[in-house]
Amino acid sequence: MDNIINLVLASDDNYAQHAAVALMSAYAKCDKNYKINSYILDGGISLDKKIKIEKSIAVYNGDVCFISIDVEKFQNSYTSFQYTPAIYYRLDLPNILDKSIEKCLYVDCDILFMDDISQLWNTNLNGYPIGAIEDIGLTTSKKGRAEKQQSIGLKDDMNYFNSGVVIMDLQQWREKGYAKQAIDLALHKKFISHDQDILNKIFLGNWKEIDLRWNVIPPIFYLYPKILKTRYNRKRAIEAKNNMGILHYAGRYKAWEFKETRVFNGYYYELFRKSAFCDELMPQLSKQNEGRNFGKELIRIYLANMLSVLLK
Incomplete structure (x- = not known):
C-alpha cells in the first residue's frame, strides 16, 4: 500500500488563507500511518503568506x-466572473510535478476534509486516468445537461464531474498526452465551466466515478429540490450529506464570507483560529455578496x- 499522499492545491495571494485551512483539515483528518506531501501551485503568493501557510500546517x-507557475502560459485562456487563469493550472500537473510522482490528489482551496484523506487516496481507479465525483447539480438539470450536450458532447447515459476534487493518474496522463490536449482547449476554446468542461470533454465516458461524499457541493449540502425528486438521487445525496468526506464551498457562498455559524462554517472557523492567519479580520466579504441576506441561506x-434526518 502506498502510504505517501501527494496532495495538490493552486492558490494566489487572495486564497492563501483558505489554502492553509484546507491543508490543515487534510492533516487533521489523516490516518497517522500516512504521510502527506503537500504542493501548492503558486500563482503569486507573498513571502509573508507562504510563511503563514507553513506555520499553520507545522502544528x-x-x-x-511551493511550485512557481509560468503564469504567462495561461494568460490568453478564457475566464469569466470571479475566475482567473489560475483555474487552469491543474491541467498541466503532469508536467509541473516531478516525473517520479505517478499519482496526485488535486483539490480546490474552498474545501474542508471532514474525514480521513487516506480513504479517498486509496480509491482504485480501475485503470482510468482520472477519478472524480459527479456534479449532481448539473446532471439533474435539464438545462445544464442540454448545454453540456452541445458544448462538450455529453450523452444522456453519461455523468459530468466537478473538477474541484480529482485523483489523477499522472503516469497515464504523460503517456497519452492529456495535458497537452487540455491546455490546447484552454487556449483556443471558450467553455462556460472553464477547466471543468475541458476535463469532462477529454474524459467523456473515461473516468472513475467516486462516491458523492467526497465532494459535497451546495446542491447536496442544501438538498436542492431537483435532487429530491427521484428516490435514487435523494438517497445518494442524503447519505453523502450525513457522512461528508469533503465539504466543498463551490459557488458564491464561501465559508469565510459570513459570521461563524455552526451548521455552515463552524469547522472552517475552528481551523482558522488555530492557523497563522488567525489575526486576519473576519468575515471577509466579496463584492459579489455585498448586501446579500445570508439569513435566507441559513434557513435553507x-x-x-x-430533511436529511427525516428522509434518511
Missing part, C-alpha cells in the same frame, strides 16, 4: 512545497438538515 508536522441549511 501537524506537515510541510509544503436548517431545512436541508431537517
Whole structure:
C-alpha cells in the first residue's frame, strides 16, 4: 500500500488563507500511518503568506512545497466572473510535478476534509486516468445537461464531474498526452465551466466515478429540490450529506464570507483560529455578496438538515 499522499492545491495571494485551512483539515483528518506531501501551485503568493501557510500546517508536522507557475502560459485562456487563469493550472500537473510522482490528489482551496484523506487516496481507479465525483447539480438539470450536450458532447447515459476534487493518474496522463490536449482547449476554446468542461470533454465516458461524499457541493449540502425528486438521487445525496468526506464551498457562498455559524462554517472557523492567519479580520466579504441576506441561506441549511434526518 502506498502510504505517501501527494496532495495538490493552486492558490494566489487572495486564497492563501483558505489554502492553509484546507491543508490543515487534510492533516487533521489523516490516518497517522500516512504521510502527506503537500504542493501548492503558486500563482503569486507573498513571502509573508507562504510563511503563514507553513506555520499553520507545522502544528501537524506537515510541510509544503511551493511550485512557481509560468503564469504567462495561461494568460490568453478564457475566464469569466470571479475566475482567473489560475483555474487552469491543474491541467498541466503532469508536467509541473516531478516525473517520479505517478499519482496526485488535486483539490480546490474552498474545501474542508471532514474525514480521513487516506480513504479517498486509496480509491482504485480501475485503470482510468482520472477519478472524480459527479456534479449532481448539473446532471439533474435539464438545462445544464442540454448545454453540456452541445458544448462538450455529453450523452444522456453519461455523468459530468466537478473538477474541484480529482485523483489523477499522472503516469497515464504523460503517456497519452492529456495535458497537452487540455491546455490546447484552454487556449483556443471558450467553455462556460472553464477547466471543468475541458476535463469532462477529454474524459467523456473515461473516468472513475467516486462516491458523492467526497465532494459535497451546495446542491447536496442544501438538498436542492431537483435532487429530491427521484428516490435514487435523494438517497445518494442524503447519505453523502450525513457522512461528508469533503465539504466543498463551490459557488458564491464561501465559508469565510459570513459570521461563524455552526451548521455552515463552524469547522472552517475552528481551523482558522488555530492557523497563522488567525489575526486576519473576519468575515471577509466579496463584492459579489455585498448586501446579500445570508439569513435566507441559513434557513435553507436548517431545512436541508431537517430533511436529511427525516428522509434518511
